[in-house]
Amino acid sequence: MADVSFLKTEALKRHFGGIKAVDGVDFTLNRGEIRAIIGPNGAGKSTFVSLLSGRTEASSGRVVFEGEDITRLPAFKRVRKGIAYTFQITNIYRELSVVENVAIAVQGRFSNDASGARHPAGAIEPEARAILARVGLAEMAERKAGELAYGHQRLLEVGMGLALQPELLILDEPTQGLADSEIAGFCDLVREIAKSATVLLIEHNMDVVMALAGRITVMSQGRILAEGSPDEIRANADVQAAYLGK
Amino acid sequence: MTSSDTRKSLVLHGVVLVLLFAVQFAASDYMTLTLTRMMVLAVFAMGFNILYGYTGLLSLGHAVFFGAGVYGAGLTIYHLGWPVPLAFAAGIIGSAVVAAGIGALALRTVRDSFMILTMMLSQVGFLLVLYFNTVTGGDQGLSLPQASRVFTLAGASVDLAQPVTRYNIAFVLLLVTVALSFTLLQGPFGRVLRAIRENEARTEMLGYDVRRAKFFAFVISGTVAGMAGAAYAILFGYIGATFTGIQYSIEALLFTLLGGAGTLLGPLLGTVLMTMLIDRLSEITSAYFLWLGFILIALTLWFPKGLLGAIRQRWLPWLT
Numbered sequence: 001m002a003d004v005s006f007l008k009t010e011a012l013k014r015h016f017g018g019i020k021a022v023d024g025v026d027f028t029l030n031r032g033e034i035r036a037i038i039g040p041n042g043a044g045k046s047t048f049v050s051l052l053s054g055r056t057e058a059s060s061g062r063v064v065f066e067g068e069d070i071t072r073l074p075a076f077k078r079v080r081k082g083i084a085y086t087f088q089i090t091n092i093y094r095e096l097s098v099v100e101n102v103a104i105a106v107q108g109r110f111s112n113d114a115s116g117a118r119h120p121a122g123a124i125e126p127e128a129r130a131i132l133a134r135v136g137l138a139e140m141a142e143r144k145a146g147e148l149a150y151g152h153q154r155l156l157e158v159g160m161g162l163a164l165q166p167e168l169l170i171l172d173e174p175t176q177g178l179a180d181s182e183i184a185g186f187c188d189l190v191r192e193i194a195k196s197a198t199v200l201l202i203e204h205n206m207d208v209v210m211a212l213a214g215r216i217t218v219m220s221q222g223r224i225l226a227e228g229s230p231d232e233i234r235a236n237a238d239v240q241a242a243y244l245g246k
Numbered sequence: 247m248t249s250s251d252t253r254k255s256l257v258l259h260g261v262v263l264v265l266l267f268a269v270q271f272a273a274s275d276y277m278t279l280t281l282t283r284m285m286v287l288a289v290f291a292m293g294f295n296i297l298y299g300y301t302g303l304l305s306l307g308h309a310v311f312f313g314a315g316v317y318g319a320g321l322t323i324y325h326l327g328w329p330v331p332l333a334f335a336a337g338i339i340g341s342a343v344v345a346a347g348i349g350a351l352a353l354r355t356v357r358d359s360f361m362i363l364t365m366m367l368s369q370v371g372f373l374l375v376l377y378f379n380t381v382t383g384g385d386q387g388l389s390l391p392q393a394s395r396v397f398t399l400a401g402a403s404v405d406l407a408q409p410v411t412r413y414n415i416a417f418v419l420l421l422v423t424v425a426l427s428f429t430l431l432q433g434p435f436g437r438v439l440r441a442i443r444e445n446e447a448r449t450e451m452l453g454y455d456v457r458r459a460k461f462f463a464f465v466i467s468g469t470v471a472g473m474a475g476a477a478y479a480i481l482f483g484y485i486g487a488t489f490t491g492i493q494y495s496i497e498a499l500l501f502t503l504l505g506g507a508g509t510l511l512g513p514l515l516g517t518v519l520m521t522m523l524i525d526r527l528s529e530i531t532s533a534y535f536l537w538l539g540f541i542l543i544a545l546t547l548w549f550p551k552g553l554l555g556a557i558r559q560r561w562l563p564w565l566t
Binding site for chain 1: 433434437438440441444445447448449450451452453454455456
């Protein structure tokens, strides 16, 4: 299969001084899957996805996306290649309207369209509103983004990711701070997104992980400890020792 | 912003410009002269505002671009005897080059370091003017030759000794700046700049080349400031080191803060009010800078968004 090397890392490392946040990770992600990365605090999960998105530069090793070495590519160019990233701590344009938040993302995609298709400026706002409808925020389009409830801000953030029509959407702890009542809806949204994009999520909520992920990668101390289906991970003794603390 | 908002905003800007044009038929010579100066300085502040108000980058050294325009136009007239329109172009191009050079350096830094670096590099310009005083006239300055006060443009003779002529040149300059800013800032590029101002990290993660956009904003901002400088030299026939001094950098900031950073007409309003205030204050006291300081403090405390910023927040959300 040609598709197996959708995203691959080889001996990827990131050291902060003496701290080996990511310490030699070989990782493969296949097109179309929903993959969860779990692990105890400080396992290096966030640093690892930062290396994928380009927000952090690798100390050594390689990141290969669709057969191309992107290890030294700046973050914005990776976004243009189809890797979208949503921040762990909600990171939106708080002072701008909800629809403008998404419009900025839409314009970003339009102006860097690899297919060379031309998009009139007038197409940006309708597209932004369509995306708001998809994430269920259509009624709040004119509100100031910073005034939204936290759960809605998370949805807006995902909407901005969607607006990029990414091939790979990286969600860094997307359900953190969401009420239980909001989580089910959020899982539905992720499944919906997964129809058109590969999803990589860091998640602490085990119910969410077990419900969504096709495969799970467990990190511990900057390395991959185990990888497998939810059932395999549940049964893995190493994982239980390192992660569940039993 | 919806199209009806854009229309309202266009009408407002149109009305302000028409009024400004009409004032010359009622104004005294002194008033005409003052307004001419205000309009040129307003263009300077508008250039500054593109970077500060719309992109969120606070430069404390914009005088160097104004100065580059002043000297680019003035020196080519004084030493090379260039015709006025050509010298004006030289001033604009000169300031664009200076802005590109300083931008390439200063944009490697952020926040406080950016402010300090722009201020320092601007001082370099100031000191260069003093150092090469045989060419620049140093702090004594140079008066441009009488011959350069009259020139022909497209067959018409233009006499810069006429207050009304100068007024209309300054007005056209302002008109062009407002029109260009409006087009630029209401379009896709303006959206990118606002996005950078509001949240730079997020903007990069939406696929924008933030560094390039900031560089363009810097060069455009510096060039507009330089265009004002070139016009100032030509209209008033004098070039001097003070134009590149820190005072001019701070004035651009003050005008913009008072009128409202991130509003198109804010710098104009701020310039008009502040120059009037400085004129009045300097009649009463020699310590008028002290009072400017108090005003700046009061502004930051109670009107952090400036006059038009506050008006936009409360009453006119469509204001651009």
